[in-house]
Amino acid sequence: TQLLEQSPQFLSIQEGENLTVYCNSSSVFSSLQWYRQEPGEGPVLLVTVVTGGEVKKLKRLTFQFGDARKDSSLHITAAQPGDTGLYLCAEPSGAQKLVFGQGTRLTINP
Amino acid sequence: DAGVIQSPRHEVTEMGQEVTLRCKPISGHDYLFWYRQTMMRGLELLIYFNNNVPIDDSGMPEDRFSAKMPNASFSTLKIQPSEPRDSAVYFCASSLRAGVQGEQFFGPGTRLTVL
Numbered sequence: 001t002q003l004l005e006q007s008p009q010f011l012s013i014q015e016g017e018n019l020t021v022y023c024n025s026s027s028v029f030s031s032l033q034w035y036r037q038e039p040g041e042g043p044v045l046l047v048t049v050v051t052g053g054e055v056k057k058l059k060r061l062t063f064q065f066g067d068a069r070k071d072s073s074l075h076i077t078a079a080q081p082g083d084t085g086l087y088l089c090a091e092p093s094g095a096q097k098l099v100f101g102q103g104t105r106l107t108i109n110p
Numbered sequence: 111d112a113g114v115i116q117s118p119r120h121e122v123t124e125m126g127q128e129v130t131l132r133c134k135p136i137s138g139h140d141y142l143f144w145y146r147q148t149m150m151r152g153l154e155l156l157i158y159f160n161n162n163v164p165i166d167d168s169g170m171p172e173d174r175f176s177a178k179m180p181n182a183s184f185s186t187l188k189i190q191p192s193e194p195r196d197s198a199v200y201f202c203a204s205s206l207r208a209g210v211q212g213e214q215f216f217g218p219g220t221r222l223t224v225l
Contacts, residue, residue, distance in 0.1 A: 040218070040219075041216075041218055041219070042114070042201050042203070042216025042217055042218055042219055043153070043201075043214075043216050044216070045213045045214070048213075088153065096141070096158070096160070096165065096166075097155055097158065097166065098155070098214065099155075100152060100153040100154075101152070102152040103152060103153075
C-alpha cells in the first residue's frame with residue numbers, strides 16, 4: 001500500500017515570508033499532483049509533475065519533483081493571506097485512482 | 111460550466127436516520143468519485159464510477175454505505191443507518207480521464223453531522 005507523508009502538518013507564518021512543504025512516498029512515484037483546498041471548498045488541482053527532477057512554476061509557487069521520484073516539494077515565495085489553505089499531494093494508485101496525503105494546513109497571517 | 115454540484119451543503123441528522131447525498135458531475139465527464147474527508151483520516155476514496163458503472167467500491171466502509179449512478183448526470187451516496195462516526199465532509203469529484211492524466215474537479219462538499 002502506498003503511503004504519502006506530508007510535512008509539516010501545520011504551518012503558520014507571516015505575510016511576506018517564504019515557506020516549503022514536502023511530500024514523500026514509501027515507494028517511487030510514477031507521477032504526482034498537488035492540490036490546494038480552501039476552507040469550505042473542495043480541492044483544486046495546482047500542478048502535475050511527471051519527470052524526475054522536474055521543476056514547475058505557478059506565479060509565486062515552485063513545485064519540484066525529486067530526481068529519484070520519491071519526494072516532492074512546494075515552495076511559496078512572499079506568502080500572501082490568499083495562500084491560506086490545505087495543500088494536498090496525490091499519486092496514482094493503480095490505473096484510475098488517486099491516493100492523497102494528509103495535507104499541510106497553511107495559515108498566512110496578515 | 112457550473113462545476114460539480116453537491117447537495118445538501120450541510121446535513122445534521124440523528125443516529126439511525128437515513129442520509130442521502132447528491133452529486134451532479136460536470137457534463138461530459140466519464141468518471142465520478144466519492145470521497146470522505148476527516149481530520150483523522152484525511153481524504154479517502156469511497157467508490158468511483160466509469161460511465162455510470164461502479165468500478166471500485168473497496169473504500170466503502172461497510173454495508174451501511176451504498177452509492178448509485180442511475181445516469182451520467184446524477185449520483186447518490188446513501189448511509190443507512192447513520193452513526194456518529196460517519197460525521198465528515200463528503201466530496202464528489204468528476205474527471206474526463208482517470209488517474210493523474212485526468213484532473214479531478216471537486217464539488218464544494220457536504221458537511222454531515224450525525225448526532
